Amino acid sequence: RDVRPLLRLMAGAEKRGTFRKAIGYLEKAEALDGLHAEVRQARLRLFVSTARRHIKARKAHLVEGDVAELAKIPQASEGDRPAFLAALRWLGSVLQGERAGARQRAAEVEALLGGRPEGQVAAAVVLRGVAQACGVGKIVPMDFLPAFPASLPVEQLLAPCVRACGLGQDLGWTFTLPWAVDKILLTALRKGGGAGESWNDRQLRVMTESALAAAQLELAYLLSGLGLRQDEKSASAFLLGRARSLPHHAWRRRQ
Numbered sequence: 001r002d003v004r005p006l007l008r009l010m011a012g013a014e015k016r017g018t019f020r021k022a023i024g025y026l027e028k029a030e031a032l033d034g035l036h037a038e039v040r041q042a043r044l045r046l047f048v049s050t051a052r053r054h055i056k057a058r059k060a061h062l063v064e065g066d067v068a069e070l071a072k073i074p075q076a077s078e079g080d081r082p083a084f085l086a087a088l089r090w091l092g093s094v095l096q097g098e099r100a101g102a103r104q105r106a107a108e109v110e111a112l113l114g115g116r117p118e119g120q121v122a123a124a125v126v127l128r129g130v131a132q133a134c135g136v137g138k139i140v141p142m143d144f145l146p147a148f149p150a151s152l153p154v155e156q157l158l159a160p161c162v163r164a165c166g167l168g169q170d171l172g173w174t175f176t177l178p179w180a181v182d183k184i185l186l187t188a189l190r191k192g193g194g195a196g197e198s199w200n201d202r203q204l205r206v207m208t209e210s211a212l213a214a215a216q217l218e219l220a221y222l223l224s225g226l227g228l229r230q231d232e233k234s235a236s237a238f239l240l241g242r243a244r245s246l247p248h249h250a251w252r253r254r255q
């Protein structure tokens with residue numbers, strides 16, 4: 001009558017790619033305790049992994065069914081997760097060469113993330129992030145991606161970038177910033193003048209992790225510096241981020 005062994009078995013089956021067996025363990029866990037927090041999150045994560053596997057295998061025709069199953073899960077409607085589901089549908093349309101469908105899905109992601117111009121920024125980060133996380137980022141035609149409004153002031157870029165990267169981390173994926181945004185943020189942070197200083201602890205962690213994942217080491221270094229000025233309780237996390245942002249030749253300092 002304990003769900004923990006079933007969750008462990010489910011995670012092992014998921015890592016091996018035996019998703020049918022993983023779902024079997026999950027269903028047994030749900031029958032024991034459907035209200036258990038980890039059990040509730042596990043179904044969402046498992047079906048997201050299934051969609052990712054189908055996209056990596058170029059089985060685009062199965063993605064719509066995966067998203068339909070995800071949409072039945074109550075947790076999938078929380079926060080910005082509907083935008084993530086729309087992004088998966090967008091990628092399915094892209095892989096099938098459905099230009100009109102891809103544009104419609106991209107517009108849906110943009111609307112769910114707040115509309116223009118901030119929603120346009122967030123959608124550009126989310127769509128690129130979903131494609132890269134599924135291993136198909138290099139084959140997506142540029143005209144299938146929404147235009148990125150890089151001419152926006154830096155303060156208007158910050159919040160949607162945090163929102164988009166936070167959505168990825170919420171589902172266990174890491175979304176990275178487009179090169180244009182990396183350049184804008186670097187310029188603003190080098191100059192100082194308050195850029196990024198209004199971000200809270202969570203926002204700085206999200207952006208530092210995103211920068212590290214993209215090997216944007218200078219950006220991670222500057223963001224972790226802002227984090228180290230925050231509450232002492234979060235200093236250890238930002239100190240680790242600072243160490244990970246240092247070049248390998250500074251190994252003593254990294255240690």
